[in-house]
Amino acid sequence: xxxxxxxxxxxxxxxxxAKKLIAPRDLPHYxxxxxxxxxxxxxxxxVDTGALLKIVTxxxxxxxxxxxxxxxxxxxxxxxxxxxxxxxxxxxxxxxVLAQVSPxxxxxxxxxxxxxxSIVFPEGRQLKPSDVGLLASLGxxxxxxxxxxxxxxxxxxxxxxxxxxxxxxxxxxxxxxxMNLLYARRFGGAGSVHGIVTDDRKKLASALVEGIGxxxxxxxxxxxxxxxxxxxEVVNSMGKVLVHGVAIKPxxxxxxxxxxxxxxxxxxxxxxxxxxxxAIDSMVFVDPAIKKLGHLPPSQYRTQKATLTRExxxxxxxxxxxxxxIENCMATPIRAKDAAIVNSVSQADGYxxxxxxxxxxxxxxxxxxxxxx
Amino acid sequence: xxxxxxxxxxxxxxxxxAKKLIAPRDLPHYxxxxxxxxxxxxxxxxVDTGALLKIVTxxxxxxxxxxxxxxxxxxxxxxxxxxxxxxxxxxxxxxxVLAQVSPxxxxxxxxxxxxxxSIVFPEGRQLKPSDVGLLASLGxxxxxxxxxxxxxxxxxxxxxxxxxxxxxxxxxxxxxxxMNLLYARRFGGAGSVHGIVTDDRKKLASALVEGIGxxxxxxxxxxxxxxxxxxxEVVNSMGKVLVHGVAIKPxxxxxxxxxxxxxxxxxxxxxxxxxxxxAIDSMVFVDPAIKKLGHLPPSQYRTQKATLTRExxxxxxxxxxxxxxIENCMATPIRAKDAAIVNSVSQADGYxxxxxxxxxxxxxxxxxxxxxx
Numbered sequence: 001x002x003x004x005x006x007x008x009x010x011x012x013x014x015x016x017x018a019k020k021l022i023a024p025r026d027l028p029h030y031x032x033x034x035x036x037x038x039x040x041x042x043x044x045x046x047v048d049t050g051a052l053l054k055i056v057t058x059x060x061x062x063x064x065x066x067x068x069x070x071x072x073x074x075x076x077x078x079x080x081x082x083x084x085x086x087x088x089x090x091x092x093x094x095x096x097v098l099a100q101v102s103p104x105x106x107x108x109x110x111x112x113x114x115x116x117x118s119i120v121f122p123e124g125r126q127l128k129p130s131d132v133g134l135l136a137s138l139g140x141x142x143x144x145x146x147x148x149x150x151x152x153x154x155x156x157x158x159x160x161x162x163x164x165x166x167x168x169x170x171x172x173x174x175x176x177x178x179m180n181l182l183y184a185r186r187f188g189g190a191g192s193v194h195g196i197v198t199d200d201r202k203k204l205a206s207a208l209v210e211g212i213g214x215x216x217x218x219x220x221x222x223x224x225x226x227x228x229x230x231x232x233e234v235v236n237s238m239g240k241v242l243v244h245g246v247a248i249k250p251x252x253x254x255x256x257x258x259x260x261x262x263x264x265x266x267x268x269x270x271x272x273x274x275x276x277x278x279a280i281d282s283m284v285f286v287d288p289a290i291k292k293l294g295h296l297p298p299s300q301y302r303t304q305k306a307t308l309t310r311e312x313x314x315x316x317x318x319x320x321x322x323x324x325x326i327e328n329c330m331a332t333p334i335r336a337k338d339a340a341i342v343n344s345v346s347q348a349d350g351y352x353x354x355x356x357x358x359x360x361x362x363x364x365x366x367x368x369x370x371x372x373x
Numbered sequence: 374x375x376x377x378x379x380x381x382x383x384x385x386x387x388x389x390x391a392k393k394l395i396a397p398r399d400l401p402h403y404x405x406x407x408x409x410x411x412x413x414x415x416x417x418x419x420v421d422t423g424a425l426l427k428i429v430t431x432x433x434x435x436x437x438x439x440x441x442x443x444x445x446x447x448x449x450x451x452x453x454x455x456x457x458x459x460x461x462x463x464x465x466x467x468x469x470v471l472a473q474v475s476p477x478x479x480x481x482x483x484x485x486x487x488x489x490x491s492i493v494f495p496e497g498r499q500l501k502p503s504d505v506g507l508l509a510s511l512g513x514x515x516x517x518x519x520x521x522x523x524x525x526x527x528x529x530x531x532x533x534x535x536x537x538x539x540x541x542x543x544x545x546x547x548x549x550x551x552m553n554l555l556y557a558r559r560f561g562g563a564g565s566v567h568g569i570v571t572d573d574r575k576k577l578a579s580a581l582v583e584g585i586g587x588x589x590x591x592x593x594x595x596x597x598x599x600x601x602x603x604x605x606e607v608v609n610s611m612g613k614v615l616v617h618g619v620a621i622k623p624x625x626x627x628x629x630x631x632x633x634x635x636x637x638x639x640x641x642x643x644x645x646x647x648x649x650x651x652a653i654d655s656m657v658f659v660d661p662a663i664k665k666l667g668h669l670p671p672s673q674y675r676t677q678k679a680t681l682t683r684e685x686x687x688x689x690x691x692x693x694x695x696x697x698x699i700e701n702c703m704a705t706p707i708r709a710k711d712a713a714i715v716n717s718v719s720q721a722d723g724y725x726x727x728x729x730x731x732x733x734x735x736x737x738x739x740x741x742x743x744x745x746x
Contacts, residue, residue, distance in 0.1 A: 009536070013555040030542035036601075070601055071646070072532040074542040128746045129559065130652050133552030137545065137648070141536045159445040163382070163514045169403035169447040172510065179506030182386040186502065228409075228443055273444070275510070279503050300744070302675045371673070373501045 001215050001293045003147040009132050014188070015145035016295045017127065021120040026111035027138055031075040035106040038066040038088055038095050039079035043103040047081070051097045066095055075107055082106035114138060126297055149293035151184040151191040151286075152214035153177050154207050156231065157221035157273055158198040176220035176278050180271070183282045184218070187290040187299070199228040201237075208238060208259050212266045215293050217259065218286055221273035224253040231270045235259055239268070247356055249318040250277035254285060267293075280321050283372050302371045304350070306331035312352060312367075313360040320354040324369055331369055374588050374666045376520040382505050387561070388518035389668045390500065394493040399484035400511055406442040408479045411461055411468050412452035413439045416476040420454070424470045439468055448480055455479035487511060499670055522666035524557040524564040524659075525587040526550050527580050529604065530594035530646055531571040549593035549651050553644070556655045557591070560663040560672070572601040578611060581632045585639045588666050590632065591659055594646035597626040604643045608632055612641070620729055622691040623650035627658060640666075653694050656745050675744045677723070679704035685725060685740075686733040693727040697742055704742055 004018040033039065038055070040047045041063050047053070053066035060077035061067050067076045075082070080103045087099035114120060120138065121131065127143070135143065155177035161167050162174060177193040184191035197207045199222055211217035222231045223244075232241045232255050239259035246254055255270035269285050271278045287299055306324070309332045314320035324331040326349040334348055350369040354360060361367055377391040406412065411428070413420045414436050420426070426439035433450035434440050440449045448455070453476045460472035487493060493511065494504065500516070508516065528550035534540050535547060550566040557564035570580045572595055584590035595604045596617075605614045605628050612632035619627055628643035642658050644651045664671055679697070682705045687693035697704040699722040707721055723742040727733060734740055 009551050129552045129555035133548045136548035175506045175509035178382050179502045182502035
């Protein structure tokens with residue numbers, strides 16, 4: 001994805017530079033005082049403790065003279081150092097210097113922070129507020145950044161009814177659409193949600209065709225291998241399923257591939273319908289896809305070491321994402337049955353990721369908890 | 374700050390609930406199959422490996438019968454378990470059961486996830502995408518949340534000129550305003566930036582009076598004790614400076630207090646003008662202020678253990694925030710002089726926070742690096 005846009009600095013936080021930025025001028029662009037005090041000529045003549053200097057005004061000083069300056073003031077001609085006001089004593093139109101001064105002291109030289117013509121930031125830099133501050137100091141008012149990947153979320157399932165309508169038995173309010181819209185935004189994308197699509201080949205195909213205009217398609221539901229799980233089949237009919245089923249739990253029925261039409265090829269991630277599986281697969285597969293498309297650096301999740309209060313059993317051969325609640329560096333696994341109780345949702349703080357080759361961790365083990373969301 | 378607003382679920386990520394949410398119905402709201410397969414009567418009669426069950430349709434089954442169900446299907450009357458389709462063999466209008474089935478198996482009972490009338494989330498919950506998904510499942514379409522604290526950023530300094538204008542010697546383009554606007558947003562606030570205010574008591578006072586209409590005022594520049602550092606004086610004239618100067622470096626000249634007019638009292642943080650000091654003080658003081666005002670949980674910064682490649686010296690009595698670059702778990706302190714060079718800005722990955730009572734850390738020490746921004 002190489003589309004770019006120009007945004008004002010006010011809107012540039014977290015955005016990724018689409019081209020390197022060259023300093024249009026020195027920073028600072030003049031020799032300046034970095035303290036409040038008096039500019040003096042420290043070299044040649046000795047400005048030592050006890051020296052008395054005559055205060056002058058204007059744009060230059062001679063030996064034996066000094067000029068009052070503030071932080072940011074231009075250094076007058078003839079001066080090569082600044083004595084901090086705290087190290088002086090005012091005596092009529094003279095100043096007594098109370099400390100030794102060496103040439104260059106308390107002066108910021110032109111170009112010392114940034115040299116005119118140097119690279120301020122390379123292409124691909126993700127801007128943070130202090131970066132934006134630096135660019136503002138250099139006189140930038142806007143920057144050219146990569147567009148946010150445009151993600152189309154397509155919720156599927158004939159049991160789904162829109163929010164705002166009371167579901168009958170056998171029906172459910174659609175929820176994965178909005179959840180994945182919010183994930184897409186958190187991951188750095190822009191997103192929108194298609195209306196609910198029932199488990200019908202033609203309707204699914206038509207939603208995917210419309211999705212080809214986006215940078216990434218994310219479907220939810222129907223990714224398994226049941227009679228109503230048609231997504232993989234439809235993707236194969238207009239592109240290719242490259243991966244179907246992965247060794248992670250929850251979330252093993254995810255499918256990855258692309259759809260293609262009119263010379264345009266769009267990647268697609270087909271997420272399972274179970275909310276917990278859908279959420280894990282979104283973090284494991286949709287996040288890096290958006291990062292890649294948007295030239296964004298990978299997510300760095302916060303982690304914390306903790307001691308397990310009871311064992312976690314996992315199925316060997318699967319990478320397992322086990323929800324835990326954390327209190328005082330103790331991690332309590334949330335049992336499958338507990339996970340059905342609403343309070344456990346609030347209690348789940350993070351995940352212990354159990355590698356494929358391990359059957360779990362015993363009570364008392366030290367584990368690393370990852371705060372995925 | 375107790376103002377609230379109602380936002381759609383699509384806009385609820387990261388927002389804080391202003392009141393607890395009560396489940397308007399059970400989740401699921403009916404007994405449902407959690408697998409594709411066949412609903413059977415497992416209790417009383419034995420449905421054992423090898424049993425042959427007649428497939429029926431409709432809304433109820435009798436012993437010896439079964440009904441095809443999908444994930445999410447309502448469980449027919451008379452059934453109390455679901456056999457996964459993988460554990461069956463279809464034989465005409467009969468199904469052979471290939472595994473043992475126990476009552477309740479593969480059935481999600483009404484209210485098992487959330488009981489109608491129970492508290493889904495308490496007041497103060499900061500919503501994440503999976504929370505929003507749960508609320509969507511329960512039929513919510515919007516939520517009442519606390520408003521984002523409205524932050525007024527006031528850049529001050531007579532040396533400042535607006536961006537878009539080329540600064541002369543002795544002038545600088547204003548940059549702390551936009552940096553702090555972006556910080557305020559990252560911390561969870563809404564923000565806006567006042568025009569540049571020169572170091573003039575009357576103009577400063579007038580900007581602060583206007584700022585009283587906001588939830589938090591953040592000024593930049595003029596917080597020190599020089600002749601032009603008037604902020605503290607002006608704050609005291611219309612409110613109170615509670616703290617002026619703190620033992621942290623960079624950033625020791627910060628002032629904290631409040632301004633008051635017409636019965637309204639607004640907290641104020643006066644940040645120093647040096648960008649690095651301004652940034653640290655923003656993270657140390659503005660962040661928690663916004664969190665407190667917005668009922669938000671405290672920031673949890675990512676940290677990493679690393680080995681110092683060379684020593685960091687800090688002044689005892691000050692908590693020092695030392696910038697470091699990280700590579701392969703090795704942290705290289707960025708020297709004060711290096712920090713003036715632009716590449717060091719890109720290289721600085723995080724901070725080593727050196728406590729007040731310590732003079733620094735030697736080369737080879739293991740330190741914790743905090744990724745503040």
